Amino acid sequence: MANAPLARFPAKMDSLAEIRTLVEGACATVGIAREACLKILLIVEELFTNTVLHGYRGESESPVWMALVPGEAEITLHYEDAAPSHNPFGEFRPTDTAVLIAKQPVGGLGLKLIRSLAKDASYSREGGRNVIQIIFSARARG
Numbered sequence: 617m618a619n620a621p622l623a624r625f626p627a628k629m630d631s632l633a634e635i636r637t638l639v640e641g642a643c644a645t646v647g648i649a650r651e652a653c654l655k656i657l658l659i660v661e662e663l664f665t666n667t668v669l670h671g672y673r674g675e676s677e678s679p680v681w682m683a684l685v686p687g688e689a690e691i692t693l694h695y696e697d698a699a700p701s702h703n704p705f706g707e708f709r710p711t712d713t714a715v716l717i718a719k720q721p722v723g724g725l726g727l728k729l730i731r732s733l734a735k736d737a738s739y740s741r742e743g744g745r746n747v748i749q750i751i752f753s754a755r756a757r758g
Contacts (some may be wrong), residue, residue, distance in 0.1 A: 622681035622696065627668045629675060635660060635682070642684030646691050646754045655733050656693070656752055662726035663695055663704075663748065671699025671746070681745075687754065690735060695748040702746060703739045 623638055625631040639660050643653035664680060672678045681696040704727065730737055736751040 620683040620685045620694070622683050622694065625664075625680045625682070627672045627676050627678040627680055627697070629665075629668060631680070632661060632664065635664060638682070639684060642686060642691060646686040648691065648752075648754055652733075652752075655729065656691070659726065659730055659733070659750065660693065660695070662729070666704070666726070667697045667699055671697055671702060690754050691752050693748070693750040693752070695750075696745045698745050701741050703741075704748065705737055705739050 623634075625635060636657060639657045640653060643650075643656065648656070660682070667680055668675055679698055681694075683694045685692045685694060730750060733752060734750045735753055736749075738749050740747045
């Protein structure tokens with residue numbers, strides 16, 4: 617990503633402390649309210665945990681790259697891993713909000729959170745990496 621260097625983290629749950637610092641710093645830079653920042657952090661933690669547990673099949677030194685790029689009216693999460701190809705938005709249905717949580721199949725709640733918070737979300741496979749970009753509004757200032 618040309619606008620910000622990608623931070624590299626090993627696919628280990630211990631990396632979440634450093635990731636949390638990265639997210640909180642980016643939120644502070646843009647002035648995102650604490651509650652909104654915590655929701656972004658939850659999405660980042662969900663992506664990372666899924667990469668570790670499902671993509672890499674457990675903790676390892678395998679890489680996860682991410683950056684949060686502040687803009688004037690938004691903040692963009694750029695997230696990459698080198699796990700097998702997986703589009704987490706493959707069944708992303710922005711208008712499908714009628715199903716009660718109790719009736720939801722296992723998984724997919726992270727997508728509901730993204731749906732409620734993100735202005736846009738995209739997936740691509742580039743150079744052997746899963747590349748996810750999620751754009752959040754930076755209007756929620758605190």
